[in-house]
Amino acid sequence: MSEHVIAVLALDGVVGFDLSIPCQVFGTAKLADGSHPYLVRVCGPRPAVSATAGGISYYEILVPYDLSVAAEADTVIVPGLDVTSQVPPEVLDLLRGSQARIVSICTGARVLAEAGLLAGKRATTHWRAAPELARRHPDVLVDAKALFTGDGRIYTSAGVAAGLDLCLHLIGRDHGAAAAATAASMVVMAPTREGGQAQFIADAQPPDDSGSLAETLTWIQANAGEPLTVADIARHAALSVRTLTRRFRERLGTSPQNWLLQQRLHLARKLLETTDLPIPQIAERAGYGSANALRAHFARDLATSPQRYRHGFQHQG
Numbered sequence: 001m002s003e004h005v006i007a008v009l010a011l012d013g014v015v016g017f018d019l020s021i022p023c024q025v026f027g028t029a030k031l032a033d034g035s036h037p038y039l040v041r042v043c044g045p046r047p048a049v050s051a052t053a054g055g056i057s058y059y060e061i062l063v064p065y066d067l068s069v070a071a072e073a074d075t076v077i078v079p080g081l082d083v084t085s086q087v088p089p090e091v092l093d094l095l096r097g098s099q100a101r102i103v104s105i106c107t108g109a110r111v112l113a114e115a116g117l118l119a120g121k122r123a124t125t126h127w128r129a130a131p132e133l134a135r136r137h138p139d140v141l142v143d144a145k146a147l148f149t150g151d152g153r154i155y156t157s158a159g160v161a162a163g164l165d166l167c168l169h170l171i172g173r174d175h176g177a178a179a180a181a182t183a184a185s186m187v188v189m190a191p192t193r194e195g196g197q198a199q200f201i202a203d204a205q206p207p208d209d210s211g212s213l214a215e216t217l218t219w220i221q222a223n224a225g226e227p228l229t230v231a232d233i234a235r236h237a238a239l240s241v242r243t244l245t246r247r248f249r250e251r252l253g254t255s256p257q258n259w260l261l262q263q264r265l266h267l268a269r270k271l272l273e274t275t276d277l278p279i280p281q282i283a284e285r286a287g288y289g290s291a292n293a294l295r296a297h298f299a300r301d302l303a304t305s306p307q308r309y310r311h312g313f314q315h316q317g
Helices: 016-028 069-073 091-096 105-113 130-136 161-174 177-186 210-221 228-237 242-252 256-274 279-286 293-300 306-311
Strands: 004-011 040-042 048-053 055-064 074-077 101-104 148-150 154-157
Touching: 004 016, 004 069, 016 040, 016 048, 016 055, 016 091, 016 161, 040 069, 069 091, 074 091, 074 130, 091 105, 101 105, 101 161, 101 228, 105 130, 105 154, 130 242, 148 161, 154 161, 161 177, 210 228, 210 242, 210 256, 228 242, 242 256, 256 279, 256 293, 256 306, 279 293, 279 306, 293 306
Parallel strands: 004 040, 004 074, 074 101, 101 154
Antiparallel strands: 048 055, 148 154
16 A cells, blocks of 8 residues: 655744644554555745744744645645744645645634635634634634534644644544554544534633724623623614624624624633532523523534533633
């Protein structure tokens, strides 16, 4: 069996951890006969790039292969990038013309979106980058809750460690569950996250560019547990419902109702993490009305239950 060539793109401002994930997971993968099914190549348009973490450049990475190697690869992976990094036109051209499997990790999804590969597709990214991705690319069906998405050829993962989940998933698709389990043991993690959970998101703050909506967004967060309606929100913002909805779409990439539901979910999660309140009381305080409604939203939005969330994420004293 010939090796499956994986090209990991190293662009200036690449998130160093994201770049290392596919190198580590695919580079150490082995089959039952001891063979290595993947050949990993780090490629880019420049011989050296700056590697970042949290938007800060920490070190330089030498890039041993140019884009011609990526053009012939079986899988092309785009790690996350610093938000200020520009994507070279030749990289976008390569992605548009490629017949390979295309994968993004974390904020690398914006590169796929800029290349037009995510139009009309469900995609994910780091939860913090999801509103901006939705705003800049309204043709992309951004799912900020998913750990990863894929349609058989185009794949995207959520933030940072979710890239591990996606890489293991791809090994499982290529070579079966046993190969994925072996690869998972090499990086000391489970082949799949327990419960198939969605990505977990820290408390959201109103975006810096939310402009005239900032006061209303803060008000919604403070009153998320109340029985608010879109009309109530519009009244607070001194806007018509139609104008309010348009402003939310333009600035946040979502509707007022969905943003309210997100804040209720954040409130419920915070109460589960920091209190011992019974589930029915949390449901009432977070604006869900009943424990059954809370469970339904957790199942739909986080692919878990309130009880399991509390067990896995409650702060230890």
